[in-house]
Amino acid sequence: MVTLETPEAPVPxxxxxxxYLYAIHGYFCEVMFTAAWEFVVNCNWKFPxxxxxxxxxxxxxxxxxxxxxYLKLRGRCPVLLRCIIYTLWTYLWEFGTGLxxxxxxxxxxxxxxxxxxxxxxxxxxxxxxxxxxxxxxxxLVIRKTLRLRFHEGPxxxxxxxxxxxxxxxxxxxxxRRRERSRGMRNDANGYxxxx
Numbered sequence: 001m002v003t004l005e006t007p008e009a010p011v012p013x014x015x016x017x018x019x020y021l022y023a024i025h026g027y028f029c030e031v032m033f034t035a036a037w038e039f040v041v042n043c044n045w046k047f048p049x050x051x052x053x054x055x056x057x058x059x060x061x062x063x064x065x066x067x068x069x070y071l072k073l074r075g076r077c078p079v080l081l082r083c084i085i086y087t088l089w090t091y092l093w094e095f096g097t098g099l100x101x102x103x104x105x106x107x108x109x110x111x112x113x114x115x116x117x118x119x120x121x122x123x124x125x126x127x128x129x130x131x132x133x134x135x136x137x138x139x140l141v142i143r144k145t146l147r148l149r150f151h152e153g154p155x156x157x158x159x160x161x162x163x164x165x166x167x168x169x170x171x172x173x174x175x176r177r178r179e180r181s182r183g184m185r186n187d188a189n190g191y192x193x194x195x
Contacts, residue, residue: 010151013149018145020060022064022141022145023059023060025063026056026058030049030051031050031051034049034050054101054108055108062089063142065089066090067142070142070143073085083131083138087130091122095122
């Protein structure tokens with residue numbers, strides 16, 4: 001008799017997992033934006049992108065809140081209006097976190113050299129980049145992240161059955177495991193447990 005455990009349905013990512021993905025996304029975009037800015041302004045072919053570790057908390061939390069706004073607003077107002085709301089939230093969040101960090105001499109940005117800055121913490125010159133970033137975050141990052149699921153199964157994440165924890169990640173066909181076409185070899189004997 002072949003016993004197969006039914007795999008549990010995949011579960012959505014936790015808020016902490018989504019926060020982590022959003023933090024990494026924001027951190028990466030910050031480095032890429034500052035590298036591009038350095039190239040455009042100073043024609044620096046080294047593309048030195050910089051940021052602060054604080055950016056992980058700032059972007060992760062900001063985008064997690066934007067995600068909640070998206071879930072509440074998606075059926076109620078058009079995408080352009082939502083992006084304006086996200087941009088205003090981003091300015092408020094940037095100002096608030098910058099003001100807090102400045103109390104500890106830890107604010108990693110200073111927009112004092114920009115013409116339309118406010119207290120050096122925010123600047124109107126970034127309105128279009130923040131708006132574009134809001135659009136990308138909603139359309140690509142948040143929507144795709146909300147579709148991700150945890151697979152509750154063997155550690156390799158490729159196996160179809162819990163009883164297949166030994167390895168290869170293949171589909172079960174006629175009591176034998178058919179290897180997936182990812183070039184992965186199976187070190188196990190290739191059979192399901194028979195009782």
